[in-house]
Amino acid sequence: MTSWLLLGATEGGLFDLDATLPLMAVQVVLLTLILNALFFRPVGRTVEEREGYINTSRADAKQKLAQVQRLQADLKEQLKDARKAAQMLIVEAEQESDALYREALAEATASANAAREASRRELDSQRDGALGQIQADSKALGDLIVDRLLAAQ
Template identity: 70%
Template sequence: MTSWLLLTAADAASSAAASAPEGGLFDLDATLPLMAVQVVILTFILNALFFRPVGRAVEEREGFITTSRAEAKKKLAQVKRLEADLTEQLKEARQQAQKLILEAEQDSDKLYRDALASAQAEAIATRETARREIESEKDRALGALQVEAERLGSLIVDRLLAAS
């Protein structure tokens, strides 16, 4: 159809050129409305074949981008909320860990003090037992020495009396 219009326009232009007087800047004849019709028809054809599908593709792309951005914002908000929750859980876990460490230190300190007190009590008891044993041995030794001294003293007295 476009070629028919072009041929018609060319014939009209040649016939108009033959009958029109020369010398004007523009020749206003039948070619101007024919060209206007051709531009309008070409616009409709281009719009139907190229611009509408491209426009639809652009609109679909914009819709996809809009929904993707909305989903990304939702996911970002969810990530921030989860990050805040995890930060709070981590803070609580650290506090509990510090509390457990403090309790363990207190328990170990108490066990250390109990063991130290027990060891000191046992050492005191052992020292007391040893002191008593030493005292009893000392008393026995003194008793034995006393008996021996008396025996020796009486032996010396007997010999001195016998010698005199």
């Protein structure tokens, strides 16, 4: 047990450097080559391909989003215009119907007035006619009465 850490012991020892060293180095170099071919290169390619794919997809999505936003703004503008046009149409139609209503009302009032006027005039003329008739009749009757009275005397 006491010779554990003895340096330079004839056989063995902790610091026993021998052909293990170069062979281990060769082994590690070979391992590096094999791992490069089996692990680092393929996995790196996969990861980088995925990174590329994600980047292009993201750029694509961004472009699409911008397009969508542009279209949305466009549509909003169109909608606003359409609303304004509809509002104007409504106002116009209201004004038009109002004008039509007034016109019709005025026409009807005028024709009613004319009809009233006409009937009053007719009434007046008939009354005048009737009055004339009555006067004529009463004059004739008076004359008759006078004649008869005179004749009886």
